[in-house]
Amino acid sequence: MITKLLFPLFLLLTLPSLAQKVTLTDGAEISILTCGAGNESYSLYGHTAVRIKDVPNQIDLVYNYGTFDFDTPNFVLKFVKGDLQYFISVSKYEHFEYAYRYENRSIYQQILNLTLEQKQKLFDSLNDDINSESRFYTYKFIDRNCTNMVVDKLNDILGDSLIHTQKPVEISYREILFPYSKNHFFEQLGINIIFGTKVDKKAERLFLPFDFLEVLKNTSIDKKPLANETKTLFEAKAVAFKPSFWNSIYTIIVILSIIVLLYKKWLNTFYFTLVGIIGVFLCVVGFYSFHDEVVWNYNAMLFNPLYLVLVYYYKKDNFKMIKLWVKIIAGMLVLYLVYMTTKIHLYLMLPFIVAHFLLFSRIITQKKKTDIEIIQ
Numbered sequence: 203m204i205t206k207l208l209f210p211l212f213l214l215l216t217l218p219s220l221a222q223k224v225t226l227t228d229g230a231e232i233s234i235l236t237c238g239a240g241n242e243s244y245s246l247y248g249h250t251a252v253r254i255k256d257v258p259n260q261i262d263l264v265y266n267y268g269t270f271d272f273d274t275p276n277f278v279l280k281f282v283k284g285d286l287q288y289f290i291s292v293s294k295y296e297h298f299e300y301a302y303r304y305e306n307r308s309i310y311q312q313i314l315n316l317t318l319e320q321k322q323k324l325f326d327s328l329n330d331d332i333n334s335e336s337r338f339y340t341y342k343f344i345d346r347n348c349t350n351m352v353v354d355k356l357n358d359i360l361g362d363s364l365i366h367t368q369k370p371v372e373i374s375y376r377e378i379l380f381p382y383s384k385n386h387f388f389e390q391l392g393i394n395i396i397f398g399t400k401v402d403k404k405a406e407r408l409f410l411p412f413d414f415l416e417v418l419k420n421t422s423i424d425k426k427p428l429a430n431e432t433k434t435l436f437e438a439k440a441v442a443f444k445p446s447f448w449n450s451i452y453t454i455i456v457i458l459s460i461i462v463l464l465y466k467k468w469l470n471t472f473y474f475t476l477v478g479i480i481g482v483f484l485c486v487v488g489f490y491s492f493h494d495e496v497v498w499n500y501n502a503m504l505f506n507p508l509y510l511v512l513v514y515y516y517k518k519d520n521f522k523m524i525k526l527w528v529k530i531i532a533g534m535l536v537l538y539l540v541y542m543t544t545k546i547h548l549y550l551m552l553p554f555i556v557a558h559f560l561l562f563s564r565i566i567t568q569k570k571k572t573d574i575e576i577i578q
Contacts, residue, residue: 223326223329224256224259224261224325225322226254226256226259226261226318226321226322226325227256227258227259228318229256229257229258230254230255230256230259230261230318230321230325231253231254231255231256231313232252232253232254232255232313232314232316232321232324232325233252233253233255233311233312233313233314234250234251234252234253234311234312234314234352234414234415234418234429235250235251235252235253235264235298235309235310235311235435236248236249236250236309236310236311236312236411236412236414236415237249237250237251237302237307237308237309237310237411238302238307238308238309238438239307239382240305240307241386243386243389245305245307246382246383246386246389247379247382247410247411248410248411248412249266249268249307249348249411250267250268250348250349250352250411250414251264251265251266251267251268251298251348251352252264252265252266252324252328252352252355253265253295253311254321254324254325254328255295262294262295262296263292263293263294263295264292264293264294264295264298265290265291265292265328265332266290266291266292266293266298266348267288267289267290267339267347267348267351267352268288268347268348269288269289269290269291270286270287270288270289270341274286274287282487282490282491282493283490283491283492284340284341284342284491284492284493285340285492286340286341287338287339287340287341288338288339288340288341289337289338289339290328290331290332290337290339290351291332292328292332299435299436302436303436306438306439306441307438308434308436308437308438309434309435309436310415310432310433310434310435311432311433311434311435312415312418312419312429312430312431312432312433313429313430313433314356314428314429314430315423315426315427315428315429315430316359320359320360323359324355324356324359327355327358327359328355339351340492342492342493342494343409343493343495344375344400344401344407344409344494344495345407345409345494347409348411349408349409349410349411349413349414350407350408350409352414353365353408353414360423364421364423364428365408365414365417365418365421365428366408366417367405367406367407367408367413367417368416368417368420371404371405371406372404373404373405374401374402374403374404374405374546375400375401375402375403375405375407375409376394376397376401376402376545376546376547377405377546378405378410378413379393379401379410380394380546380547385443385445386449387449387450387451387453388449390547390550391454391550394501394547394550394551395480395484395501395505396484396487396495396496396499396501397495397496397499398488398495398496398497398498398499398500398501399497399498399499399500400494400495400497400498401495402545415432419432451549451550451553454553454554455553458553458554458556458557459557461473461557461561462557462560462561462564465561465564465568467516470516470561470565471513471516471517473561474509474510474512474513474516475509475510475513477505477506477509477558478505478506478507478508478509478510478512478513479510480505481502481505481506481507481508481509481510482507482510484496484499484501484502484505485499485502485507500538500541501538501551503534503535503537503538503541504535504538504551504554504555504558505554506531506534506535508527508530508531508534509531511527512524512527512528512531515527516565524565525566528562528565528566531558531562532558532559532562535555535558535559538555539555
């Protein structure tokens with residue numbers, strides 16, 4: 203969905219040619235490029251770009267709304283807060299293709315059946331964005347990314363919200379996103395921990411590249427297909443997936459099993475503290491961030507800030523208060539489990555749920571056993 207600024211030199215070489223208005227010829231082609239997923243977190247969901255080709259004018263350019271710069275000061279904080287500035291960039295097609303060939307990511311093209319007036323209008327609009335402050339925009343994972351920026355631009359040119367998700371919508375944003383990270387367990391786990399209730403809503407917004415590709419296949423304008431048949435410009439070489447034990451749910455199961463089976467006070471304290479800190483982060487980021495996706499995050503009932511209170515009394519061996527806070531947290535954990543029964547990511551959270559209940563059980567039973575031994 204997004205791409206690094208890999209070719210700043212190419213970008214600078216291309217920009218001067220856009221300073222003057224160019225009139226497209228009758229043979230000009232405007233197409234949507236859909237690029238395959240990569241292995242980096244920023245490329246898991248593919249990418250969307252616009253290609254404008256006009257041979258008489260010696261134009262073959264790709265406009266890309268998903269560009270960001272890793273060298274932005276306070277990059278991580280700005281990304282989390284949701285005010286990181288992304289921008290539209292433009293490069294020669296040959297350079298664009300080289301980048302995706304290098305990363306072994308497929309490129310698919312759909313030429314749009316637009317009138318010359320519509321092509322010119324879109325071309326001018328893209329160049330206006332390039333040469334003005336409109337070049338920059340605040341990225342939003344669902345509402346403002348490389349795909350729906352292009353969708354919105356096309357709908358403006360077409361004069362109607364012609365391009366939209368297939369109705370009726372029966373699937374949530376989370377369910378759409380889930381398969382993309384199936385071979386990247388820890389990315390999948392992290393994404394589903396930090397995302398809150400918004401991604402569980404029906405996916406009314408068209409926001410992923412390959413969904414956009416499929417919608418274009420089935421969209422018509424004036425009873426004619428909006429896009430020609432999809433053409434493969436580059437097919438990525440098949441790479442056999444080699445599952446890793448350490449990049450899977452089994453790693454989490456092993457770690458949690460060790461914590462439960464060893465049952466050492468220092469280890470329990472460390473683990474509960476870590477869980478509590480994650481919970482604080484989930485709560486704080488909901489207030490701090492402008493990303494709607496992280497607001498009202500029910501995962502804070504699993505990774506609960508109240509574990510920090512439990513740790514305080516656990517270290518002091520105050521069994522009365524330990525028992526009270528275990529009951530409170532366990533009650534919230536039961537509510538969380540009930541709520542999660544309809545969620546696609548339940549299995550990701552099950553090891554934590556089971557481990558927490560087992561640790562609670564051991565804490566209570568161990569303390570009772572100790573008290574009995576003291577009495578005897």
